[in-house]
Amino acid sequence: MLEKKISLLDQKIDSMLKKIKGVEDFKIYDEVFDKSTLLSLYYLSNKGVIDLLYGVVKSGKESNIFLGKKGRKNLAVKIHLVGTSDYRSMLKYIDGDIRFRGIKKNRRSIVYTWVKKEYKNLKRAMECGIPAPKPVSFRNNVLVMEFLGKRGHPYPMLKEVELDKPTAVYDKILEYIKRLYCGCNLVHADLSEYNILMKDSEPILIDFSAAVIREHPMAEEFLRRDIYNITRFFGEDFEKALEYVKGC
Ligand SMILES: Nc1ncnc2c1ncn2[C@@H]1O[C@H](COP(=O)(O)OP(=O)(O)O)[C@@H](O)[C@H]1O
Ligand SMILES: [Mg+2]
Structure with a gap:
């Protein structure tokens, strides 16, 4: 039973790995695409949110932005690194916001809340007509939004x-x-x-x-x-x- 589950997970991870193109920097590749992130990406791809990941747009200490594709449409995929995140600083912006009352205070759930928070904030900004990327979807440490740029390069x-x-x-x-x-x-x-x-x-x-x-x-x-x-x-x-x- 457990073996079957593990082999299913491995299949999902393998199928997602095939959808990551043009990420030539091995350091980024190894750092960003851990198993749990690959499963989050698999979930989004299975839901029809993204087809492919197409290279790095910007890499930072705590998050990396990738160019994603859905059909011919460009998307920005922001992936937070759970391991190196400054989750204590994040708490200052989460505690006191009643939308996120009662969340667990471990590193992983704080980072996941951080991502959900950006999604909700972008949605709110969109609803009142602020020029900002339109949010598309999120899962755990991965946020998908409208790509702001030309031919795969951000403005x-x-x-x-x-x-x-x-x-x-x-x-x-x-x-x-x-x-x-x-x-x-x-x-x-x-x-x-x-x-x-x-x-x-x-x-x-x-x-x-x-x-x-x-x-x-x-x-x-x-x-x-x-x-x-x-x-x-x-x-x-x-x-x-x-x-x-x-x-x-
Ligand atoms: N929606 C987007 N479309 C295109 N490029 C983006 C988008 N969001 C972020 N970027 C690129 O990634 C960089 C970092 O994004 P940002 O959201 O500021 O993340 P960080 O938390 O790392 O500061 C931006 O300066 C821009 O170049
Ligand atoms: Mg920034």
């Missing part, structure tokens, strides 16, 4: 581009922070020039895993930090921006 970060009309971009970002706060009851909590992609002159907010609801005890502090980062980047007035955002 550049705000930090990397030369802006023609910086004030217009600043105004838009501030309006999105306000709409998130007043309309979606959400504070991004990790907003900076690194977590905004630029589609020509249109800013798109990404990386929503830290975002908390307004009732979170640290929401106010996170909001101030987000606004501080953005006003600093654009050389704008912090107090004025804060007043604008909070004037719901």
Whole structure:
């Protein structure tokens, strides 16, 4: 009985391994695709969410973004590393958010909650019309979302581009922070020039895993930090921006 189960699991893992293409970096390959992640990917592929994984878009210490394919459509597949995750820092953004009350406090379940949290936050942002990747699905440490980029390359970060009309971009970002706060009851909590992609002159907010609801005890502090980062980047007035955002 157990042997049968193990052989079924191995079959699933083997079939998923065949669907990973173009990941030539062996370090990433070994680090990211452990058995449990392969089974999560298998689940998503079996559900018809993804057909293939097609190479690394960005690799980081705690998560890696892959280009995924569903038919001819590109997808962004964000895979969190459970082993090296800074799960203690994550807790600061989970505790106090009533949506995730009563979760288990071990490393694995904190990382899984982190992923679920990004999915839910992206959904909320989409519902109130914030430009952000549309969430598609998630499973354990794997999040699947709309791919923001051209021909498999992500749009550049705000930090990397030369802006023609910086004030217009600043105004838009501030309006999105306000709409998130007043309309979606959400504070991004990790907003900076690194977590905004630029589609020509249109800013798109990404990386929503830290975002908390307004009732979170640290929401106010996170909001101030987000606004501080953005006003600093654009050389704008912090107090004025804060007043604008909070004037719901
Ligand atoms: N939906 C997406 N479409 C295309 N590229 C993405 C997407 N999400 C993230 N990326 C790429 O991966 C990078 C890191 O993503 P991010 O969500 O900020 O993860 P991290 O938690 O590692 O900061 C981004 O700067 C961007 O280049
Ligand atoms: Mg980021």
